[in-house]
Amino acid sequence: MRVVCLAGGVGGAKLAEGLQRGLAPGELTVIVNTGDDLERHSLAICPDQDTVMYTLAGIAGPEGWGLAGETWHVMGALARLGEGTWFHLGDKDIATHLYRTERLRRGERPTEVSLGLCRALGISSQILPMTDESVRTRVRTDDGWLDFQDYFVRLRQAPEVRAVEFAGIERAQATPEVREAFRTADAIVVAPSNPIVSIGPILAVPGIVDEIASARARGVRSVGVSGIVGGKALRGPADRMLASLGDEATALGVARRYAAVALLDAFVMDRIDEALAPTVRALGLQVVVTDTIMNDAAARLRLARDVLAAAGPAA
Protein backbone atom coordinates (compact mmCIF):
# COMPACT_ATOMS: atom_id res chain seq x y z
CA MET A 1 0.00 0.00 0.00
CA ARG A 2 1.85 3.06 -1.24
CA VAL A 3 1.23 6.05 1.01
CA VAL A 4 2.06 9.70 0.47
CA CYS A 5 2.24 11.65 3.72
CA LEU A 6 2.30 15.47 3.81
CA ALA A 7 4.27 16.59 6.85
CA GLY A 8 5.96 19.43 8.70
CA GLY A 9 8.28 18.87 11.63
CA VAL A 10 8.06 16.95 14.89
CA GLY A 11 4.39 15.83 14.88
CA GLY A 12 4.47 14.92 11.22
CA ALA A 13 7.74 13.07 11.70
CA LYS A 14 6.26 10.95 14.49
CA LEU A 15 3.29 9.86 12.43
CA ALA A 16 5.55 9.24 9.42
CA GLU A 17 7.71 7.00 11.56
CA GLY A 18 4.63 5.05 12.65
CA LEU A 19 3.51 4.76 9.04
CA GLN A 20 6.96 3.55 8.00
CA ARG A 21 6.77 0.77 10.56
CA GLY A 22 3.19 -0.06 9.58
CA LEU A 23 4.03 -0.38 5.86
CA ALA A 24 6.43 -2.50 3.85
CA PRO A 25 9.87 -0.93 3.17
CA GLY A 26 9.69 1.60 0.34
CA GLU A 27 5.94 2.09 0.53
CA LEU A 28 6.10 5.46 2.30
CA THR A 29 6.82 8.79 0.64
CA VAL A 30 6.86 11.87 2.88
CA ILE A 31 6.43 15.24 1.19
CA VAL A 32 7.91 17.82 3.52
CA ASN A 33 7.36 21.51 3.90
CA THR A 34 10.32 23.61 2.74
CA GLY A 35 8.88 26.99 3.69
CA ASP A 36 10.79 26.82 7.00
CA ASP A 37 14.13 26.37 5.24
CA LEU A 38 16.81 28.94 5.87
CA GLU A 39 20.42 29.86 5.29
CA ARG A 40 22.50 30.44 8.42
CA HIS A 41 26.28 30.61 8.66
CA SER A 42 26.37 29.87 4.88
CA LEU A 43 24.58 26.54 5.44
CA ALA A 44 21.42 25.40 3.66
CA ILE A 45 19.19 24.20 6.50
CA CYS A 46 15.89 22.34 6.02
CA PRO A 47 14.39 21.93 9.49
CA ASP A 48 11.26 19.96 8.58
CA GLN A 49 13.05 17.67 6.14
CA ASP A 50 15.76 16.96 8.69
CA THR A 51 13.34 16.32 11.54
CA VAL A 52 11.47 13.80 9.40
CA MET A 53 14.74 12.31 8.18
CA TYR A 54 16.34 11.90 11.60
CA THR A 55 13.09 10.46 12.96
CA LEU A 56 12.72 7.94 10.13
CA ALA A 57 16.39 6.99 10.56
CA GLY A 58 15.80 6.39 14.27
CA ILE A 59 18.46 8.91 15.30
CA ALA A 60 16.36 11.92 16.34
CA GLY A 61 17.03 13.75 19.58
CA PRO A 62 14.97 13.26 22.72
CA GLU A 63 12.71 16.27 22.00
CA GLY A 64 11.89 15.02 18.52
CA TRP A 65 14.19 17.32 16.56
CA GLY A 66 17.94 17.32 15.99
CA LEU A 67 20.08 14.28 16.69
CA ALA A 68 20.52 12.01 19.66
CA GLY A 69 23.86 12.38 21.44
CA GLU A 70 24.47 15.76 19.85
CA THR A 71 27.42 18.04 20.77
CA TRP A 72 27.71 21.81 20.26
CA HIS A 73 31.38 22.64 19.68
CA VAL A 74 30.94 24.49 16.38
CA MET A 75 28.27 26.79 17.81
CA GLY A 76 30.43 27.51 20.85
CA ALA A 77 33.30 28.55 18.59
CA LEU A 78 30.98 30.66 16.40
CA ALA A 79 29.73 32.43 19.50
CA ARG A 80 33.33 33.15 20.52
CA LEU A 81 33.80 34.73 17.06
CA GLY A 82 30.89 37.02 17.85
CA GLU A 83 28.35 35.32 15.59
CA GLY A 84 24.68 35.29 16.53
CA THR A 85 23.85 31.70 17.38
CA TRP A 86 20.13 31.91 18.11
CA PHE A 87 19.53 29.19 15.52
CA HIS A 88 21.42 26.55 17.46
CA LEU A 89 22.96 23.80 15.34
CA GLY A 90 24.58 20.68 16.74
CA ASP A 91 27.88 19.36 15.37
CA LYS A 92 26.40 16.23 13.78
CA ASP A 93 23.50 18.23 12.39
CA ILE A 94 26.01 20.62 10.80
CA ALA A 95 27.48 17.66 8.90
CA THR A 96 24.05 17.16 7.28
CA HIS A 97 23.94 20.83 6.28
CA LEU A 98 27.49 20.72 4.88
CA TYR A 99 26.57 17.63 2.83
CA ARG A 100 23.47 19.39 1.53
CA THR A 101 25.06 22.78 0.91
CA GLU A 102 27.92 21.32 -1.07
CA ARG A 103 25.63 19.31 -3.31
CA LEU A 104 23.27 22.23 -3.91
CA ARG A 105 26.25 24.40 -4.88
CA ARG A 106 27.34 21.70 -7.30
CA GLY A 107 23.93 21.98 -8.94
CA GLU A 108 22.02 19.01 -7.53
CA ARG A 109 18.29 19.58 -7.04
CA PRO A 110 17.04 19.67 -3.43
CA THR A 111 15.07 16.51 -4.20
CA GLU A 112 18.22 14.66 -5.28
CA VAL A 113 20.06 15.84 -2.18
CA SER A 114 17.22 14.68 0.06
CA LEU A 115 17.11 11.25 -1.56
CA GLY A 116 20.91 11.00 -1.25
CA LEU A 117 20.66 11.76 2.47
CA CYS A 118 17.91 9.14 2.87
CA ARG A 119 20.15 6.55 1.22
CA ALA A 120 23.17 7.58 3.28
CA LEU A 121 21.14 7.21 6.47
CA GLY A 122 19.66 3.88 5.41
CA ILE A 123 16.07 5.13 5.31
CA SER A 124 13.75 2.88 3.32
CA SER A 125 11.15 5.63 2.76
CA GLN A 126 11.47 8.54 0.36
CA ILE A 127 11.53 12.07 1.75
CA LEU A 128 10.67 14.62 -0.95
CA PRO A 129 10.87 18.39 -0.57
CA MET A 130 7.51 19.83 -1.62
CA THR A 131 9.32 21.69 -4.44
CA ASP A 132 12.85 22.28 -5.71
CA GLU A 133 12.29 26.02 -5.94
CA SER A 134 13.00 28.29 -3.00
CA VAL A 135 9.89 29.11 -0.97
CA ARG A 136 10.16 31.09 2.23
CA THR A 137 7.35 31.38 4.75
CA ARG A 138 7.04 34.82 6.27
CA VAL A 139 4.65 35.99 8.95
CA ARG A 140 3.29 39.47 9.53
CA THR A 141 3.26 40.54 13.17
CA ASP A 142 2.35 43.88 14.70
CA ASP A 143 6.00 44.83 14.12
CA GLY A 144 5.96 43.93 10.42
CA TRP A 145 6.95 40.94 8.31
CA LEU A 146 9.40 38.40 9.73
CA ASP A 147 11.22 35.45 8.21
CA PHE A 148 9.69 32.31 9.63
CA GLN A 149 12.62 31.14 11.73
CA ASP A 150 13.08 34.65 13.05
CA TYR A 151 9.54 34.38 14.41
CA PHE A 152 9.67 30.68 15.27
CA VAL A 153 13.09 30.26 16.86
CA ARG A 154 14.56 33.67 17.60
CA LEU A 155 11.36 35.22 18.96
CA ARG A 156 10.01 31.87 20.24
CA GLN A 157 6.62 32.50 18.56
CA ALA A 158 5.84 35.31 20.98
CA PRO A 159 4.27 37.79 18.50
CA GLU A 160 0.74 37.31 17.23
CA VAL A 161 0.62 36.33 13.57
CA ARG A 162 -1.63 38.61 11.51
CA ALA A 163 -0.88 37.16 8.07
CA VAL A 164 1.25 34.49 6.43
CA GLU A 165 2.87 34.47 3.00
CA PHE A 166 4.97 31.94 1.12
CA ALA A 167 7.48 34.05 -0.75
CA GLY A 168 8.42 32.51 -4.09
CA ILE A 169 5.44 30.14 -4.18
CA GLU A 170 4.19 31.45 -7.54
CA ARG A 171 7.44 30.34 -9.19
CA ALA A 172 7.47 26.96 -7.41
CA GLN A 173 6.43 23.73 -9.09
CA ALA A 174 5.57 20.25 -7.96
CA THR A 175 8.63 18.15 -8.81
CA PRO A 176 8.49 15.10 -11.08
CA GLU A 177 9.12 12.96 -7.99
CA VAL A 178 6.22 14.54 -6.08
CA ARG A 179 3.87 14.12 -9.06
CA GLU A 180 4.95 10.50 -9.50
CA ALA A 181 4.38 9.82 -5.81
CA PHE A 182 0.78 11.05 -6.03
CA ARG A 183 0.18 9.19 -9.29
CA THR A 184 1.25 5.87 -7.82
CA ALA A 185 -0.23 6.43 -4.37
CA ASP A 186 -2.80 4.13 -2.81
CA ALA A 187 -3.50 6.59 0.02
CA ILE A 188 -2.76 10.17 1.05
CA VAL A 189 -2.16 11.15 4.66
CA VAL A 190 -2.03 14.70 6.00
CA ALA A 191 0.01 14.56 9.18
CA PRO A 192 -0.94 16.37 12.42
CA SER A 193 1.33 19.28 11.52
CA ASN A 194 0.54 22.98 11.64
CA PRO A 195 -2.20 23.44 9.00
CA ILE A 196 -1.14 27.00 8.26
CA VAL A 197 2.66 27.00 8.07
CA SER A 198 3.50 23.29 7.63
CA ILE A 199 0.71 21.82 5.48
CA GLY A 200 -0.27 25.22 4.06
CA PRO A 201 2.90 25.75 2.01
CA ILE A 202 2.75 22.21 0.59
CA LEU A 203 -0.82 22.74 -0.61
CA ALA A 204 0.17 26.12 -2.05
CA VAL A 205 2.78 24.64 -4.41
CA PRO A 206 1.27 24.94 -7.89
CA GLY A 207 0.27 21.47 -9.05
CA ILE A 208 0.02 19.68 -5.71
CA VAL A 209 -3.70 20.31 -5.02
CA ASP A 210 -4.43 19.17 -8.57
CA GLU A 211 -2.45 15.97 -8.06
CA ILE A 212 -4.38 15.28 -4.86
CA ALA A 213 -7.68 15.93 -6.63
CA SER A 214 -6.68 13.59 -9.48
CA ALA A 215 -5.69 10.87 -7.06
CA ARG A 216 -8.97 11.22 -5.16
CA ALA A 217 -10.88 11.16 -8.43
CA ARG A 218 -9.38 7.73 -9.07
CA GLY A 219 -10.56 6.54 -5.66
CA VAL A 220 -7.48 7.16 -3.55
CA ARG A 221 -8.58 8.17 -0.07
CA SER A 222 -7.07 11.15 1.72
CA VAL A 223 -6.97 11.15 5.53
CA GLY A 224 -6.01 14.09 7.72
CA VAL A 225 -5.07 14.07 11.39
CA SER A 226 -5.72 16.98 13.73
CA GLY A 227 -2.66 18.47 15.42
CA ILE A 228 -4.97 20.41 17.74
CA VAL A 229 -6.15 18.35 20.69
CA GLY A 230 -8.46 19.80 23.30
CA GLY A 231 -8.01 23.25 21.79
CA LYS A 232 -4.23 23.18 22.15
CA ALA A 233 -1.50 22.50 19.62
CA LEU A 234 0.56 19.53 20.74
CA ARG A 235 3.62 21.56 19.82
CA GLY A 236 4.19 24.97 18.32
CA PRO A 237 1.88 27.91 17.72
CA ALA A 238 -0.83 26.36 15.53
CA ASP A 239 -3.58 27.07 18.08
CA ARG A 240 -2.67 30.75 18.46
CA MET A 241 -2.18 31.11 14.71
CA LEU A 242 -5.59 29.65 13.93
CA ALA A 243 -7.17 32.06 16.39
CA SER A 244 -5.26 35.16 15.28
CA LEU A 245 -6.07 34.38 11.65
CA GLY A 246 -9.79 34.13 12.39
CA ASP A 247 -10.32 30.39 12.67
CA GLU A 248 -11.39 28.29 15.58
CA ALA A 249 -8.41 26.93 17.51
CA THR A 250 -9.82 23.40 17.63
CA ALA A 251 -9.81 20.21 15.59
CA LEU A 252 -12.89 21.67 13.90
CA GLY A 253 -10.92 24.71 12.83
CA VAL A 254 -8.32 22.41 11.26
CA ALA A 255 -10.99 20.32 9.55
CA ARG A 256 -12.64 23.46 8.14
CA ARG A 257 -9.32 24.61 6.63
CA TYR A 258 -8.86 21.28 4.88
CA ALA A 259 -12.51 20.99 3.84
CA ALA A 260 -12.25 24.44 2.25
CA VAL A 261 -9.72 23.07 -0.25
CA ALA A 262 -11.49 19.69 -0.64
CA LEU A 263 -8.40 17.94 0.64
CA LEU A 264 -9.78 15.04 2.68
CA ASP A 265 -12.09 12.07 2.75
CA ALA A 266 -11.58 11.32 6.42
CA PHE A 267 -10.43 13.24 9.48
CA VAL A 268 -8.82 11.68 12.54
CA MET A 269 -9.28 13.49 15.84
CA ASP A 270 -8.62 12.77 19.47
CA ARG A 271 -11.17 11.22 21.82
CA ILE A 272 -11.05 14.38 23.90
CA ASP A 273 -12.59 16.24 20.96
CA GLU A 274 -15.38 13.72 20.33
CA ALA A 275 -18.03 16.39 20.87
CA LEU A 276 -16.80 18.16 17.71
CA ALA A 277 -17.29 15.03 15.57
CA PRO A 278 -20.84 15.80 14.35
CA THR A 279 -19.82 19.27 13.15
CA VAL A 280 -16.80 17.82 11.35
CA ARG A 281 -19.03 15.17 9.77
CA ALA A 282 -21.30 17.96 8.57
CA LEU A 283 -18.34 19.23 6.52
CA GLY A 284 -18.65 16.03 4.51
CA LEU A 285 -15.78 14.20 6.19
CA GLN A 286 -15.75 10.71 7.61
CA VAL A 287 -14.57 11.09 11.22
CA VAL A 288 -12.31 8.71 13.12
CA VAL A 289 -12.05 9.32 16.84
CA THR A 290 -9.05 7.72 18.49
CA ASP A 291 -5.98 8.37 20.67
CA THR A 292 -3.80 10.80 18.72
CA ILE A 293 -1.12 11.66 21.28
CA MET A 294 2.12 9.94 20.17
CA ASN A 295 4.11 9.75 23.38
CA ASP A 296 5.97 6.58 22.48
CA ALA A 297 6.73 4.26 19.58
CA ALA A 298 3.71 2.08 20.31
CA ALA A 299 1.38 5.10 20.18
CA ARG A 300 2.88 6.20 16.85
CA LEU A 301 2.28 2.79 15.31
CA ARG A 302 -1.24 2.59 16.78
CA LEU A 303 -2.21 5.97 15.32
CA ALA A 304 -0.57 5.06 12.01
CA ARG A 305 -2.67 1.89 11.85
CA ASP A 306 -5.86 3.84 12.58
CA VAL A 307 -4.94 6.28 9.82
CA LEU A 308 -4.12 3.49 7.36
CA ALA A 309 -7.39 1.77 8.21
CA ALA A 310 -9.27 5.00 7.47
CA ALA A 311 -7.37 5.33 4.19
CA GLY A 312 -7.83 1.75 3.09
CA PRO A 313 -10.35 0.75 0.44
CA ALA A 314 -12.44 -1.04 3.08
CA ALA A 315 -12.83 2.05 5.22
Place this chain on the structure above:
Amino acid sequence: MRVVCLAGGVGGAKLAEGLQRGLAPGELTVIVNTGDDLERHSLAICPDQDTVMYTLAGIAGPEGWGLAGETWHVMGALARLGEGTWFHLGDKDIATHLYRTERLRRGERPTEVSLGLCRALGISSQILPMTDESVRTRVRTDDGWLDFQDYFVRLRQAPEVRAVEFAGIERAQATPEVREAFRTADAIVVAPSNPIVSIGPILAVPGIVDEIASARARGVRSVGVSGIVGGKALRGPADRMLASLGDEATALGVARRYAAVALLDAFVMDRIDEALAPTVRALGLQVVVTDTIMNDAAARLRLARDVLAAAGPAA
Protein backbone atom coordinates in the same frame (compact mmCIF):
# COMPACT_ATOMS: atom_id res chain seq x y z
CA MET B 1 59.23 49.40 13.74
CA ARG B 2 56.56 48.34 11.27
CA VAL B 3 57.34 44.90 9.85
CA VAL B 4 55.78 43.10 6.91
CA CYS B 5 56.31 39.34 7.08
CA LEU B 6 55.62 37.04 4.10
CA ALA B 7 54.55 33.65 5.37
CA GLY B 8 53.06 30.26 4.60
CA GLY B 9 51.91 27.83 7.28
CA VAL B 10 53.47 26.40 10.41
CA GLY B 11 57.09 27.64 10.13
CA GLY B 12 56.01 31.07 9.01
CA ALA B 13 53.43 31.23 11.76
CA LYS B 14 56.03 30.47 14.42
CA LEU B 15 58.36 33.25 13.28
CA ALA B 16 55.40 35.62 12.96
CA GLU B 17 54.45 34.86 16.54
CA GLY B 18 58.00 35.62 17.66
CA LEU B 19 57.95 38.87 15.69
CA GLN B 20 54.60 39.82 17.23
CA ARG B 21 56.07 39.42 20.70
CA GLY B 22 59.24 41.27 19.71
CA LEU B 23 57.34 44.28 18.34
CA ALA B 24 54.81 46.73 19.74
CA PRO B 25 51.12 45.80 19.24
CA GLY B 26 49.96 46.62 15.73
CA GLU B 27 53.46 46.81 14.23
CA LEU B 28 53.31 43.41 12.51
CA THR B 29 51.55 42.69 9.23
CA VAL B 30 51.69 39.13 7.92
CA ILE B 31 50.98 38.60 4.23
CA VAL B 32 49.88 35.01 3.84
CA ASN B 33 49.91 32.64 0.91
CA THR B 34 46.42 31.88 -0.41
CA GLY B 35 47.50 29.39 -3.09
CA ASP B 36 46.79 26.54 -0.65
CA ASP B 37 43.19 27.66 -0.13
CA LEU B 38 40.46 25.23 -1.02
CA GLU B 39 36.72 24.56 -0.92
CA ARG B 40 35.68 21.39 0.90
CA HIS B 41 32.19 20.47 2.07
CA SER B 42 31.05 23.89 0.76
CA LEU B 43 33.46 25.66 3.14
CA ALA B 44 36.04 28.27 2.14
CA ILE B 45 39.22 27.07 3.85
CA CYS B 46 42.45 29.08 4.04
CA PRO B 47 45.02 26.79 5.69
CA ASP B 48 47.99 29.17 5.78
CA GLN B 49 45.93 32.14 6.92
CA ASP B 50 44.32 30.07 9.67
CA THR B 51 47.60 28.56 10.87
CA VAL B 52 49.09 32.04 11.20
CA MET B 53 45.89 33.35 12.79
CA TYR B 54 45.55 30.60 15.37
CA THR B 55 49.27 30.86 16.19
CA LEU B 56 49.15 34.64 16.63
CA ALA B 57 46.01 34.25 18.77
CA GLY B 58 47.82 31.72 20.98
CA ILE B 59 45.24 29.02 20.33
CA ALA B 60 47.03 26.79 17.79
CA GLY B 61 47.10 23.03 18.20
CA PRO B 62 50.09 21.13 19.55
CA GLU B 63 51.47 20.36 16.08
CA GLY B 64 51.37 23.98 15.02
CA TRP B 65 48.22 23.84 12.94
CA GLY B 66 44.53 23.69 13.82
CA LEU B 67 43.25 24.53 17.26
CA ALA B 68 44.18 23.40 20.74
CA GLY B 69 41.55 21.22 22.41
CA GLU B 70 39.90 20.42 19.08
CA THR B 71 37.06 17.88 18.66
CA TRP B 72 36.00 16.05 15.50
CA HIS B 73 32.25 15.43 15.69
CA VAL B 74 31.30 17.06 12.38
CA MET B 75 33.86 15.03 10.44
CA GLY B 76 32.69 11.83 12.10
CA ALA B 77 29.12 12.54 11.00
CA LEU B 78 30.25 13.47 7.47
CA ALA B 79 32.10 10.17 7.25
CA ARG B 80 28.93 8.34 8.32
CA LEU B 81 27.14 10.12 5.45
CA GLY B 82 29.74 8.65 3.10
CA GLU B 83 31.66 11.86 2.52
CA GLY B 84 35.41 11.74 1.87
CA THR B 85 37.05 13.27 4.91
CA TRP B 86 40.74 13.19 3.96
CA PHE B 87 40.90 16.92 4.60
CA HIS B 88 40.19 16.60 8.28
CA LEU B 89 38.54 19.63 9.89
CA GLY B 90 37.99 20.05 13.60
CA ASP B 91 34.71 21.35 14.99
CA LYS B 92 36.09 24.68 16.22
CA ASP B 93 38.03 25.10 13.00
CA ILE B 94 34.79 24.59 11.05
CA ALA B 95 33.32 27.56 12.90
CA THR B 96 36.08 29.71 11.40
CA HIS B 97 35.27 28.42 7.92
CA LEU B 98 31.53 29.01 8.41
CA TYR B 99 32.26 32.59 9.53
CA ARG B 100 34.46 33.12 6.48
CA THR B 101 32.22 31.38 3.96
CA GLU B 102 29.16 33.34 5.00
CA ARG B 103 30.95 36.68 4.74
CA LEU B 104 32.46 35.84 1.36
CA ARG B 105 29.02 34.89 0.06
CA ARG B 106 27.69 38.21 1.32
CA GLY B 107 30.32 39.91 -0.81
CA GLU B 108 33.03 40.83 1.68
CA ARG B 109 36.57 40.72 0.31
CA PRO B 110 38.86 37.99 1.70
CA THR B 111 40.99 40.75 3.20
CA GLU B 112 38.02 42.17 5.10
CA VAL B 113 37.08 38.70 6.35
CA SER B 114 40.63 38.05 7.53
CA LEU B 115 40.79 41.35 9.39
CA GLY B 116 37.39 40.60 10.95
CA LEU B 117 38.65 37.24 12.18
CA CYS B 118 41.79 38.88 13.60
CA ARG B 119 39.63 41.34 15.52
CA ALA B 120 37.26 38.60 16.71
CA LEU B 121 40.24 36.60 18.01
CA GLY B 122 41.85 39.63 19.64
CA ILE B 123 44.97 39.56 17.46
CA SER B 124 46.89 42.84 17.50
CA SER B 125 48.69 42.11 14.21
CA GLN B 126 47.14 42.30 10.74
CA ILE B 127 46.93 39.14 8.66
CA LEU B 128 46.44 39.96 4.98
CA PRO B 129 45.74 37.44 2.23
CA MET B 130 48.30 38.01 -0.53
CA THR B 131 45.42 38.89 -2.87
CA ASP B 132 41.62 39.00 -2.89
CA GLU B 133 41.43 37.10 -6.17
CA SER B 134 41.31 33.31 -6.24
CA VAL B 135 44.73 31.73 -6.84
CA ARG B 136 45.15 27.97 -6.68
CA THR B 137 48.52 26.27 -6.53
CA ARG B 138 48.72 23.12 -8.61
CA VAL B 139 51.60 20.69 -8.91
CA ARG B 140 52.48 18.45 -11.82
CA THR B 141 53.46 14.93 -10.83
CA ASP B 142 54.24 11.94 -13.00
CA ASP B 143 50.49 11.23 -12.91
CA GLY B 144 49.50 14.72 -14.09
CA TRP B 145 48.41 17.96 -12.48
CA LEU B 146 47.00 17.90 -8.94
CA ASP B 147 45.32 20.51 -6.80
CA PHE B 148 47.72 21.45 -4.05
CA GLN B 149 45.84 19.96 -1.10
CA ASP B 150 45.24 16.80 -3.09
CA TYR B 151 49.02 16.45 -3.29
CA PHE B 152 49.80 17.88 0.14
CA VAL B 153 47.17 16.30 2.37
CA ARG B 154 45.46 13.49 0.50
CA LEU B 155 48.62 12.02 -1.05
CA ARG B 156 50.84 13.15 1.85
CA GLN B 157 53.35 14.70 -0.58
CA ALA B 158 54.38 11.28 -1.83
CA PRO B 159 54.65 12.09 -5.58
CA GLU B 160 57.65 13.95 -6.97
CA VAL B 161 56.76 17.47 -8.09
CA ARG B 162 57.82 18.18 -11.68
CA ALA B 163 56.29 21.62 -12.05
CA VAL B 164 54.23 24.14 -10.08
CA GLU B 165 51.64 26.63 -11.29
CA PHE B 166 49.52 29.24 -9.58
CA ALA B 167 46.22 29.09 -11.43
CA GLY B 168 44.55 32.50 -11.61
CA ILE B 169 47.69 34.44 -10.70
CA GLU B 170 47.58 36.56 -13.86
CA ARG B 171 44.22 37.99 -12.80
CA ALA B 172 45.32 38.51 -9.19
CA GLN B 173 46.31 41.89 -7.81
CA ALA B 174 48.05 43.13 -4.72
CA THR B 175 45.28 44.54 -2.50
CA PRO B 176 45.23 48.13 -1.28
CA GLU B 177 45.97 46.79 2.20
CA VAL B 178 49.01 44.84 1.01
CA ARG B 179 50.34 47.85 -0.91
CA GLU B 180 49.80 50.11 2.07
CA ALA B 181 51.62 47.67 4.34
CA PHE B 182 54.70 47.70 2.11
CA ARG B 183 54.54 51.49 1.73
CA THR B 184 54.57 52.07 5.47
CA ALA B 185 56.96 49.21 6.33
CA ASP B 186 60.24 49.73 8.13
CA ALA B 187 61.37 46.16 7.39
CA ILE B 188 60.39 43.15 5.30
CA VAL B 189 60.79 39.60 6.57
CA VAL B 190 60.49 36.46 4.45
CA ALA B 191 59.59 33.65 6.84
CA PRO B 192 61.20 30.17 6.77
CA SER B 193 58.30 28.85 4.69
CA ASN B 194 58.45 26.74 1.53
CA PRO B 195 60.12 29.04 -1.03
CA ILE B 196 58.27 27.40 -3.92
CA VAL B 197 54.67 26.91 -2.81
CA SER B 198 54.37 29.27 0.18
CA ILE B 199 56.54 32.30 -0.61
CA GLY B 200 56.45 31.63 -4.38
CA PRO B 201 52.74 32.44 -4.83
CA ILE B 202 53.03 35.64 -2.78
CA LEU B 203 55.91 36.88 -4.96
CA ALA B 204 53.96 35.92 -8.08
CA VAL B 205 51.04 38.22 -7.27
CA PRO B 206 51.29 41.08 -9.76
CA GLY B 207 52.44 44.17 -7.91
CA ILE B 208 54.05 42.58 -4.86
CA VAL B 209 57.62 42.28 -6.18
CA ASP B 210 57.37 45.90 -7.34
CA GLU B 211 56.23 47.01 -3.89
CA ILE B 212 59.17 45.18 -2.31
CA ALA B 213 61.58 46.75 -4.77
CA SER B 214 60.15 50.22 -4.06
CA ALA B 215 60.46 49.70 -0.33
CA ARG B 216 64.04 48.50 -0.68
CA ALA B 217 64.82 51.47 -2.92
CA ARG B 218 63.80 53.75 -0.05
CA GLY B 219 66.16 51.91 2.30
CA VAL B 220 63.84 49.33 3.85
CA ARG B 221 65.80 46.16 4.48
CA SER B 222 64.45 42.76 3.51
CA VAL B 223 65.55 39.70 5.47
CA GLY B 224 64.84 36.08 4.56
CA VAL B 225 65.11 33.01 6.75
CA SER B 226 65.98 29.56 5.43
CA GLY B 227 63.42 26.87 6.07
CA ILE B 228 65.97 24.27 4.98
CA VAL B 229 68.35 23.29 7.77
CA GLY B 230 71.11 20.75 7.19
CA GLY B 231 69.61 19.89 3.81
CA LYS B 232 66.20 19.02 5.27
CA ALA B 233 62.98 21.00 5.36
CA LEU B 234 61.90 21.48 8.96
CA ARG B 235 58.42 20.53 7.86
CA GLY B 236 56.84 19.67 4.54
CA PRO B 237 58.30 18.83 1.15
CA ALA B 238 60.41 21.93 0.40
CA ASP B 239 63.66 19.92 0.26
CA ARG B 240 62.34 17.36 -2.19
CA MET B 241 60.60 20.05 -4.24
CA LEU B 242 63.79 22.09 -4.55
CA ALA B 243 65.64 18.96 -5.71
CA SER B 244 62.99 17.74 -8.15
CA LEU B 245 62.72 21.23 -9.65
CA GLY B 246 66.48 21.38 -10.23
CA ASP B 247 67.68 23.43 -7.28
CA GLU B 248 69.99 22.48 -4.47
CA ALA B 249 68.00 21.24 -1.43
CA THR B 250 69.96 23.41 0.99
CA ALA B 251 69.85 26.87 2.49
CA LEU B 252 71.95 27.89 -0.50
CA GLY B 253 69.25 26.66 -2.85
CA VAL B 254 66.73 28.82 -1.01
CA ALA B 255 69.04 31.84 -1.06
CA ARG B 256 69.59 31.44 -4.81
CA ARG B 257 65.81 31.42 -5.44
CA TYR B 258 65.40 34.67 -3.52
CA ALA B 259 68.53 36.26 -5.01
CA ALA B 260 67.20 35.49 -8.48
CA VAL B 261 64.29 37.86 -7.86
CA ALA B 262 66.39 40.40 -5.92
CA LEU B 263 64.21 39.90 -2.89
CA LEU B 264 66.63 40.17 0.03
CA ASP B 265 69.31 42.23 1.68
CA ALA B 266 70.12 39.64 4.32
CA PHE B 267 69.68 35.91 4.74
CA VAL B 268 69.40 34.09 8.06
CA MET B 269 70.58 30.48 8.15
CA ASP B 270 71.23 27.89 10.78
CA ARG B 271 74.60 27.33 12.43
CA ILE B 272 74.60 23.82 11.01
CA ASP B 273 74.81 25.34 7.52
CA GLU B 274 77.64 27.77 8.31
CA ALA B 275 79.86 26.23 5.61
CA LEU B 276 77.40 27.52 2.99
CA ALA B 277 77.69 31.11 4.22
CA PRO B 278 80.49 32.24 1.87
CA THR B 279 78.59 31.01 -1.20
CA VAL B 280 75.43 32.79 0.00
CA ARG B 281 77.46 35.96 0.59
CA ALA B 282 78.73 35.68 -2.96
CA LEU B 283 75.12 36.09 -4.09
CA GLY B 284 75.31 39.60 -2.65
CA LEU B 285 73.48 38.85 0.58
CA GLN B 286 74.46 39.72 4.10
CA VAL B 287 74.48 36.44 6.01
CA VAL B 288 73.35 35.93 9.60
CA VAL B 289 74.18 32.55 11.10
CA THR B 290 72.16 31.66 14.19
CA ASP B 291 69.86 29.05 15.75
CA THR B 292 66.81 28.84 13.51
CA ILE B 293 64.95 25.85 14.99
CA MET B 294 61.87 27.20 16.81
CA ASN B 295 61.09 24.41 19.26
CA ASP B 296 59.59 26.67 21.90
CA ALA B 297 58.35 30.20 22.50
CA ALA B 298 61.76 31.37 23.65
CA ALA B 299 63.39 30.11 20.45
CA ARG B 300 60.76 31.90 18.34
CA LEU B 301 61.42 35.19 20.08
CA ARG B 302 65.18 34.72 19.87
CA LEU B 303 65.06 34.08 16.12
CA ALA B 304 62.64 36.99 15.67
CA ARG B 305 65.09 39.30 17.46
CA ASP B 306 67.96 38.09 15.26
CA VAL B 307 65.82 38.75 12.19
CA LEU B 308 64.76 42.19 13.41
CA ALA B 309 68.38 43.04 14.19
CA ALA B 310 69.35 42.07 10.64
CA ALA B 311 66.48 44.16 9.30
CA GLY B 312 67.20 47.21 11.43
CA PRO B 313 68.91 50.31 10.07
CA ALA B 314 71.98 49.58 12.19
CA ALA B 315 72.51 46.13 10.71
